Amino acid sequence: MRKVWDLIGGVHPPENKHQSVQLPIDVLPLPEKLVIPLNQHIGAPAKLLVANGDRVLKGQELAEPSGLVSVGVHAPTSGTISDISEYPIPHPSGMAARCITLIPDGKEQWIDHVGIDATYSFQDYSPAKLLEMIRHAGIAGLGGAGFPSAVKLSPRKTITTLIINGSECEPYITADDMLMRERAEAIVEGIQILSYILGGPEEVLIGIEDNKPEAHAALEPFVRDTHIQLVSFPTRYPSGGEKQLIQILTGREVPSGGLPADIGIVCQNVGTAFAVQKAIHFGEPLISRITTVTGRACSTNRNYEVLIGTPITHLLAHNGFDENNCSRLIMGGPMMGFTLTDLDIPVIKTTNCILAASWEEAPTPPPAQPCIRCGMCAEACPASLLPQQLFWYAQSHNHERLEAHNLFDCIECGACSYVCPSNIPLVQYYRASKGEIRKQAQEKIKSDRARARFEFQKARKEQEEMAKAAKREARKQAAEQAKTLSAGRGNKPQKNADMVKTAMARAAEHQASPAEQQARLERGIVRAESHLHTVEKRLETIRKEGTEQQQEQALAAVEDARRRLEDARSKRAQLNNTAGTSDTDKVMERLQASPRDTLEKKIASCKERIAVTRQKIVDSDDETLKAALTSGLEKQQAKLADAQQALAALPDNTPDTPVNQETTDAAANAIARAQARAAATRDLPAEEQLRQTVVALEGRIEKAKAKLDEARAGESEYVNALQAGLEKLQNKLLDAQQQLNTVTTQPSTVDDDTGDAASSAIARAQARVAELASMSEEDKLRETVASLKSRLEKARIKLREAEAERSEHVDSLRTAVEKLQVRLTEAEQQLAEYHP
Amino acid sequence: MALLKITSPHAHTAQSTASVMRLVLLATTPGLIALTLFFGWGSLINILLAGSVAVLCEAAVMRLRKRPVMFYLGDNSALVTAVLLGLALPPLAPWWVVVVGTSFAILIAKHLYGGLGYNPFNPAMVGYVVLLISFPVQMTAWPAPLPLYAEGVSPPGFLASLQIVLGLPGAGTVDAFTAATPLDTLRQNSGLLIAQLYEQDPLFNLARWAGAGWEWVNLGFLLGGCFLLYRRVFTWHGPVAMLASLSLCAALFYDGGSSASHGSPLMHLLSGGTMLGAFFILTDPVSSATSNRGRLIFGALIGALIFIIRSWGSYPDAVAFAVLLMNFAAPLIDNYTLPRTYGHKKSRRATEKKE
Structure with missing residues (x-):
């Protein structure tokens, strides 16, 4: 007789097992439908292989394992898939999950399946092959947790002991007992297969509580000449817990937070051994299990071989279930089972018992009394915890103390609650506390990340602030210099040099830093990508069920989104290419280039662009796109013509004056133009020049208006920016017209200084530069404030609409509004500071 | 009828706090019998008196705390405190000693700390110590054990003991019996x-x-x-x-x-x-x-x-x-x-x- 160790703690509740062992295991008629959850095990849900309406055969794989820790599910009978959607599944929370609904056709038609050939034995196969067969047979631990068996059978450590759990310590349940009594031979073959897969451990033990002598006797003849030992030990709950059984049979303990494999032990349930035998010997996947139907609310108490997916109602209907006499319907045993509130829940791979308890068996629990720390729970605890202290700290949410008292070593067996004289639902407190602690740990990780992010952001903002202040300082100095110079009307080179400086400063100020540009472009790309993704999705759905017209529209939208994304990407690429040279260098280069060079360059680039556009037109097959491209081409051609004219107009002896043709800044543009013209058409009357300016400005306004309309139609986010630009242009036009008026009404002034008309224009432009340099900050702020106000107003309206519609974007809109408000206040404050 | 959602375990022992307390009360019987045999009826009177005071105090506190009175009285914990204090007090101690000790035990030592399960000190012993410090004379007057009585002299009977405890006129004093x-x-x-x-x-x-x-x-x-x-x-x-x-x-x-x-x-x-x-x-x-x-x-x-x-x-x-x-x-x-x-x-x- 092998030595057994005592279970630490434990309780001995009334066994109530005799009721359900009077009759042999029976088979129920096919139910009307089977509901098969995709996740009946610990790990990732299985991946669906069938579609609605498919006809499937018995044993056909309906879903395959979707990862290492996952098992598939198989059709328990032949029939048709009628539905694949969410249904309540057996879970303590009563949650719903994806299930396959199968309508049986009653033919019970098997899929082709082969086990090991009769002439071979399982030893002729490699363990790896057998493991693969087990994995594809959908076998998960049938003892209760449902851990994928193939994973458990491929431990990384050498296994010295294989333990087969036939303890079945929970009251009422007799599924394993009856299985051992009736299918002993198959179980023993299954155990031998398991032992072979594990590389032949030194010891193979079957642990059975001493209240199952029949099962013991049934197994005895089959293990007599094998290395398998039958071990009987005293009946005491929870001896069937994996850790407890290991301790009883070997005297060793599974390290906290570790696995039995860490001490060279693998534990499998007898039901699993049986399922493995079926899978290997006959090639039959796991499609049924033995389930006990018991409790006094059922007139018949017995065990059934139930098809996975059978609704509980079907099971109860054949057992004379009296709902009025049922106080609670429990899946599992009375110690660890959970109550069901929905009778349509299916039997799954881990359902070992349906207990329909009557009011006498499970009366409504009395209200809990205060804990008197009597310590009976500590005596009953199989993990040697102090349940009374855990309860005390669980009530006060003292998580540190709970962890120090090893809360996470609690196996939730319920022995403490069972003995508690004050009727405290202790296990529930522990479950809740475990949940709280896990949640807190996750939140801590999150908040640590958020803090790091915030600190980085703060540092970055400080840096930006400093850079801004430095720029402001530089700009002020430049403006002052410009003022003094324009007041002194000094010599030209000096002026030019000055202009260059001012323009450079302004350009530098205007130009966003490469990092900012990069960030903006990146954001744009992300936006474009997500937009593309959305439209593609829409296209997909429309392709399935939409009209042709809708399809065309969606297709166009996708094209458009793609183009935008490409634009954004090419812009980024450009930026990355030019990122090497600093902005000031670029400005310098541009400004120092001779007008001829500039014009030549411009012409070259225009030509290039025209060529590209032409190619695009040829390539494009979209009419609207073609039209747009053609109009763009015309514009480019016009520009080219302009530039060529300008080049032709350039005198040969053009002084090598630095000019700036292409600065984005309007004022700097004015300088550049004025300067170029000063160089080119020194003798042109000022009036003429101004007229040209007015004409040019009118043209630009026209274009800006068109752009703005386009943007409005497309609901672009640049509407505001475009509007602001347009206003600026209009202001400029007014200025220019006024100047023109002044010039025409006071010709003498012009005449007096005809030779210097151009330089006067330069001076004016320069003055404006100075003015803008000193004023622009305030103006800009004003503009910013105004634009922010309008944006805020719009955002508010949108938010209100979203709230009215209960849109899901309410939150993001709200944060957007808040952000805008913050920015507005900041801008207003800055403006106020500007106005002491 | 809707099925109930109740947390596991669904089985429970028949044991309750009240039954545990009853067992403790029952277990004091041999000691109480010995006390009564050797020291007279005083201890029993102590217990009866302390028991009633304790239940009254408990009920009053529960009423004040707006708790279901009968539910809390049902746990028998006040009775246990009273019985233990009654057993510890000298037999034939004056009634007011018992009343003061018991009410202090229940009101101050037990309920001021939050009631059953929350008291850091043993209530009966707090009551005992309060009495010992406050009334050393009464608390050290133990009657002589039965074997010490001279032949022909018998300890007071139940009624006589009651009279001594209540301090009724003509009842005599406990001093006559102390040793x-x-x-x-x-x-x-x-x-x-x-x-x-x-x-x-x-x-x-x-x-x-x-x-x-x-x-x-x-x-x-x-x-x-x-x-x-x-x-x-x-x-x-x-x-x-x-x-x-x-x-x-x-x-x-x-x-x-x-x-x-x-x-x-x-x-x-x-x-x-x-x-x-x-x-x-x-x-x-x-x-x-x-x-x-x-x-x-x-x-x-x-x-x-x-x-x-x-x-x-x-x-x-x-x-x-x-x-x-x-x-x-x-x-x-x-x-x-x-x-x-x-x-x-x-x-x-x-x-x-x-x-």
């Missing part, structure tokens, strides 16, 4: 060897092992305690540790039975409130240490304190003081005596942050 307890006798002894004392003093020479009457009272409580151990109401750790440590101390300081001796281990085990303390007072789960290892330490230190106070303190008995002092220490002991959990190499400390 020194064994512990008093030993304390006051300065010239005699222990053997001589045992020979000369009727309190000892009329006794079988330790002190006339007292030994039987203690044996009665020992019997009750064993019954509770058998019914697994508490574990053996606390009482055994206390008795062992008390015996050890007594043996160490026995001094060969000289005139400076503090008495034999057997004398200490069977005198005063030793057994009542060991099985009924320090086993109060609320105010004692939690783990079995903790209870060993808790009990052992109480035993040592009892001996120290009995031998060198100024009070005749020491169980109440020793228990209260160790009640202070119980949470500290708890912090360092966690059991080793399954799967852990060694036990942890409750104050530990990370393993």
